[in-house]
Structure formats: structure tokens, C-alpha cells
Amino acid sequence: MxxxxxxxxxxxxxxxxxxxxxxxxxxxxxxxxxxxxxxxxxxxxxxxxxxxxxxxxxxxxISLMKQMVNLALDGDATIPQRKAILNQYKEELYRRQSQLAEALDAVNNKLAIYEDIERGRLPSESRLLNQMEDQHNQSIKQE
Amino acid sequence: MxxxxxxxxxxxxxxxxxxxxxxxxxxxxxxxxxxxxxxxxxxxxxxxxxxxxxxxxxxxxISLMKQMVNLALDGDATIPQRKAILNQYKEELYRRQSQLAEALDAVNNKLAIYEDIERGRLPSESRLLNQMEDQHNQSIKQE
DNA sequence: GCTTGCTTTAAAGTACACTTTAAGGTTTAG
DNA sequence: CTAAACCTTAAAGTGTACTTTAAAGCAAGC
Known part of the structure; x- marks a missing residue:
């Protein structure tokens, strides 16, 4: 097969x-x-x-995976090293999980704001960009 | 400030x-x-x-973020497009969440196997690599 | 026998997000 | 006055993971 x-x-x-x-x-x-x-x-x-x-x-x-393969080929004596690599990687996975959660939060926030604007509950854009734009326009007028 | x-x-x-x-x-x-x-x-x-x-x-x-910034600068009329982008991105975030979950599963699996080997409960490596190695050795003998 | 579609290799090219370099200007401390 | 520590720009370089290209070989169908 x-x-x-x-x-x-x-x-x-x-x-x-x-x-x-x-x-x-x-x-x-x-x-x-x-x-x-x-x-x-x-x-x-x-x-x-x-x-x-x-x-x-x-x-x-890929380089780290290759390293693990090489360790595996060297036999069971390298198991502690492989465990160390995997545990480090696991930490990285947890880090990514919280990054994802944070990003999801931010996206949902943005989407909620857009909904509010569409329904007329908010005057306009999410404050941030407009405010920056306002400051920009002021500085243009001052020129 | x-x-x-x-x-x-x-x-x-x-x-x-x-x-x-x-x-x-x-x-x-x-x-x-x-x-x-x-x-x-x-x-x-x-x-x-x-x-x-x-x-x-x-x-x-970055190119997509720039696109969103440009849309935002064009005013509230572009909100539907921005919502579409964010919703697509949200899908991607969910996809990544399940990839992470899958990887965490796989890592924990591997780690458990290593523990078993270290405690002598399993003959050796996780089967996979050894079996491939065995096949390799057989093919060498046949040469 | 020849085309179609698979396979092989080595090497060059691409996409993305930085990162470093080079060349120079300003401010501050001694 | 000068050196250190900032700042500026444009452009070239780097790392990672592919992806594409080029050149060629094998095999099944017509």
C-alpha cells in the first residue's frame, strides 16, 4: 500500500x-x-x-523540526532534549492562543462599532481615525 | 502629550x-x-x-490593513466593505484557533509518549519513525 | 512512434515583513 | 568645540517558506 x-x-x-x-x-x-x-x-x-x-x-x-527529526534518529537518549523543544513550542502555542483571543476581541469590538454607526447610534467612525484626521486638518489650516 | x-x-x-x-x-x-x-x-x-x-x-x-485604512479614510460609506474584510479575517482567526488546538493535542500526545518511553512503559520511540527506519534498513539489506 | 501526463533534479524566483546600512542633520552635555 | 545620542531618508539586505522554471526521463493510450 x-x-x-x-x-x-x-x-x-x-x-x-x-x-x-x-x-x-x-x-x-x-x-x-x-x-x-x-x-x-x-x-x-x-x-x-x-x-x-x-x-x-x-x-x-522547519529548521527546528529537522533538529527534532535528527534527535529522534539518534535514539531514546535524546528524549529529554525533544521534550524540552516540545515544551518550548507548547509555550509558543499558548502565546498564540492569547494573541488570537486578543485579536478576536478587537475585531468584535470594531464590528460592534460599525454596527452602531450603521444604525446611527454613533456619530461616525470609531473616534481614532477621525480624531487623527481632525488633528491633521487643523495642522493644515495652520500652515 | x-x-x-x-x-x-x-x-x-x-x-x-x-x-x-x-x-x-x-x-x-x-x-x-x-x-x-x-x-x-x-x-x-x-x-x-x-x-x-x-x-x-x-x-x-499589511496590504490588507492598508486597504482598511484607505477605506476608513473614505468615510462611513465604506463600512460594509470594512465589515466584510473583518468578518473574513475573523474566519481566519477561527481557523487558526482550531489549528492551534490540533497542534496542542499533537504535542501533548508526543509528550505523553515520551513520558511512557522514559518510564519503560513503551518499548521505544513512537512507532512512526522506527518503523520507517526499519523499512529503510530492510531495503539497505536487500541491496 | 508520438503525444500526454506523470516523474525527476537543481537552481532561480517570489512574497512577506522586516532589518540593516549608509549618509547625513540636530540637540545636549562636558 | 566636540562627542554622544538622538533623529531623518532611501535603498539594499535578510530570513523563511515556499513556488516556479528548466531540462530531461519514463509509460500508457492512440
Whole structure:
């Protein structure tokens, strides 16, 4: 049960070129080839790559993933180091979670203000930009 | 009550160069200058920039922020367009939230496996990499 | 046998957001 | 008067992750 790069690409929702790029970077090790040199992926590889893209999408750098792969290849003795990396990454994930929460708050705030303006409950724009514009206009008049 | 770029930089936790870069990109409009041409920021500008960095940190592109600023400068008539942009961005924020949740899950999974290995409850590495390695070794033997 | 569509590689190009450099002007402390 | 510590601009450089291009090989269908 092996997949060509095209099948792997479809299953992963990831361009074939990107998969090759990842292999070149050393992320998925031990990818087999058929007698023509074409890559053959099996489920384990797909799972592994999916994990990597999951980490990538949330900010882990490829170089760090490569480092983890290398540590893993060196055996169980490197588990403490890998744990340290993952724990640091986990901190980063928490940081991003609160950034997202903050941004969602800000967006909802903005949207609420827009609603208020549309319903005529607020004189105009959210204060900020207008005020800056006012100051700008004043300074123009003074020239 | 105005701040120099250095003070703004300190308050925002953002390099002065980056603030200048943002201004060049058109993000914070109407920044005043003193008689020597030095920028003068007031609280509204800092608030605005802080909002922009909050949006940036969570994936909004500078070009899109500039677009929003331009729309805002065109008056309340553009509110529907701005709402559309923010709602799209909100979708993106939700997408990122679930990506983060997924990644956190995966990390905790990995960490749990490492714990198990360290306590001798699992024979070795998380199966994945070893299995790939085994296959690799087999293919080497066959050569 | 030839086209179509896949595959391979290495290398160059792109997008994005900074970041650094270079060259110079002003203000303040000693 | 001069050095330190700011400020200015424009332009070039950097890092990251792709993405595209170019050149070529294999294989199934007509």
C-alpha cells in the first residue's frame, strides 16, 4: 500500500513540490523509491508529514523540526532534549492562543462599532481615525 | 502629550525602524512632525499601531490593513466593505484557533509518549519513525 | 512512434515583513 | 568645540517558506 507523490499530495492537500521541498530539508526521512527513482509514500510517511504541516501551520520552524527529526534518529537518549523543544513550542502555542483571543476581541469590538454607526447610534467612525484626521486638518489650516 | 519615536517604540515594544516602516506602508496616517521633521506620536497613534500589530501577529497582511485604512479614510460609506474584510479575517482567526488546538493535542500526545518511553512503559520511540527506519534498513539489506 | 501526463533534479524566483546600512542633520552635555 | 545620542531618508539586505522554471526521463493510450 504505497502512494505516488501525486496521491500523497492529494491526500495531504499539499503541493507535490512542497513535499519534495520538505524531503530535501530532511523532514520525512527514509522515503522509498520505485525502480525508476519515483518516490513511494506509505501511510506512516503521510502521517508524519501531516504532523509536520500541523506544526508548521502553527509556527514551528522547519529548521527546528529537522533538529527534532535528527534527535529522534539518534535514539531514546535524546528524549529529554525533544521534550524540552516540545515544551518550548507548547509555550509558543499558548502565546498564540492569547494573541488570537486578543485579536478576536478587537475585531468584535470594531464590528460592534460599525454596527452602531450603521444604525446611527454613533456619530461616525470609531473616534481614532477621525480624531487623527481632525488633528491633521487643523495642522493644515495652520500652515 | 506627544511621544518621540523612541518613546513610542518603548511603549509599543516595537523597534523604531519598524514603526517607520509601517508609516511608509501607510498604516498609521497623519503622524505629526516637530519643526525638525521628527515624528510626534500621541496616544491615539499608539493605540492604532498597537491594534495593527495585534492584527499582524495573528496573520493579517499589511496590504490588507492598508486597504482598511484607505477605506476608513473614505468615510462611513465604506463600512460594509470594512465589515466584510473583518468578518473574513475573523474566519481566519477561527481557523487558526482550531489549528492551534490540533497542534496542542499533537504535542501533548508526543509528550505523553515520551513520558511512557522514559518510564519503560513503551518499548521505544513512537512507532512512526522506527518503523520507517526499519523499512529503510530492510531495503539497505536487500541491496 | 508520438503525444500526454506523470516523474525527476537543481537552481532561480517570489512574497512577506522586516532589518540593516549608509549618509547625513540636530540637540545636549562636558 | 566636540562627542554622544538622538533623529531623518532611501535603498539594499535578510530570513523563511515556499513556488516556479528548466531540462530531461519514463509509460500508457492512440
Amino acid at each position: 504505497s502512494y505516488t507523490i501525486k496521491e500523497a499530495s492529494e491526500r495531504l492537500g499539499c503541493p507535490a513540490h512542497t513535499i519534495r521541498f520538505y524531503e530535501k530539508e530532511g523532514l520525512p526521512p527514509y522515503i522509498k523509491r520505485d525502480r525508476h527513482g519515483n518516490r513511494l509514500f506509505d501511510q506512516d510517511h503521510l502521517d508524519w508529514i501531516r504532523l509536520m504541516t500541523c506544526f508548521r501551520a502553527t509556527g514551528m520552524k | 506627544s511621544y518621540t519615536i523612541k518613546e513610542a517604540s518603548e511603549r509599543l515594544g516595537c523597534p523604531a525602524h519598524t514603526i517607520r516602516f509601517y508609516e511608509k506602508e501607510g498604516l498609521p496616517p497623519y503622524i505629526k512632525r516637530d519643526r525638525h521633521g521628527n515624528r510626534l506620536f500621541d496616544q491615539d497613534h499608539l493605540d492604532w499601531i498597537r491594534l495593527m500589530t495585534c492584527f499582524r501577529a495573528t496573520g493579517m497582511k
